Amino acid sequence: MTPPKLSAQRKGIPLSRPYIAEREEELVLDALRSGRLSLGPTIQRFEEAFAERVGAPYAAAVSSGTSGLHLLSHLAGFGSAAEVITSPISFVATANCFIYEGAAPVFADVDARTLSLDPAAVEAAITERTRGIVAVDMFGYPCELDDLRALADEHGLALILDSCEALGAEYRGRPVGSHGPPAAFGFYPNKQITTGEGGIVTTHAEDEWLALTSLRNQGRSYDSRWFHHVRLGFNYRLTDLQAALGLAQLERLDEILALRREAAERYGTLLAAVDGVEPPHPDDADHRRSWFVYVVKLARGLDRDAVTARLAEDGIEAGHYVPCVHLQPYMRERYGFAEGVCPVAEDAASRTLALPFFTAIELEDQERVVESLRGALER
Secondary structure (H helix, E strand, O other): OOOOOOHHHOOOEOOOOOOOOHHHHHHHHHHHHHOOOEOOHHHHHHHHHHHHHHOOOEEEEEOOHHHHHHHHHHHHOOOOOOEEEEOOOOOOHHHHHHHOOOOEEEEOOEOOOOOOEOHHHHHHHOOOOEEEEEEEOHHHOOOOHHHHHHHHHHHOOEEEEEOOOOOOOEEOOEEOOOOOOOEEEEOOOOOOOOOOOOEEEEEOOHHHHHHHHHHOEOOEOOOOOOOOEOOOOOEOOOEHHHHHHHHHHHHOHHHHHHHHHHHHHHHHHHHOOOOOEEOOOOOOOOEEOOOOOEEEEEOOOOOHHHHHHHHHHOOEOOEOOOOOHHHOHHHHHHHOOOOOOOHHHHHHHOOEEEEOOOOOOOHHHHHHHHHHHHHHHHO
């Protein structure tokens, strides 16, 4: 396929880009020269620094946010007789994590403003087979944690937090990860901080943390000899090289969050005069977003594919963020899901558009994005 021509031959603007500097190179090189590339001390340093940052007593580094969610689903005992309720507005890993264990997905609809799980919809979806809830801090906006936790407690359900997009977010004045339920965070290169691939699980229970550290390393016991495995485990380890990159990124987290917040505010100002575009839901007293992506909603009736194509002609990458999980081909084929299951989510997913957004995005590039978007909408 021939790539689209760039208007006026201007540079392309990617959807995302990692924020890497000399400190990252320094710590990765230190780890490389140490000779401890895996199962070394840098991982523990990263875990301890991360746990302190989010206000959790324990953290276990893993190979991805997905593997972290899978380990939590495994520990929760989600099996073939179980149903687990989750959000249709998310990345597929949110449901895959417990499908791996044999559980069936049940999708509850979302709040039209926040795109978070609607607690009333979750309550309506609970059956005698329900064993858990996997809630999502979608696009970095904290979920309705207290309401969901109350439902989980009332019905004896496990509650797992998919916080992969929400490092730095706050719920009711405290960091996401500090409230008690186990949470998984992800470090893919488009996230607030990156380790290339990688993730981490936070927990407030020592026994859960010990189980996580064993399960991620083939079920190994750390209380006995080297090749002593006490449970069926997985190879979900993070390397010391990745942990070193994460440490450097974590050192600069305040800077990263501030730059992303400023970029989001600039978009808000620039888009205020553009008709047909709804900006992301704003923060309130209970929810402080950590800016992961900048996702707008287009007005009903607008041709999103045509808008995306026009942006591409101008060298601007945009994304349909995100298709509903229950309408993915494998979900339709395996479980028979179809349109109408979650009408609020389906409406939102048909209109959402992610604009280029990353830590070091420049004002002039954001102006170009909005200029191109305005032109596409006026066609």
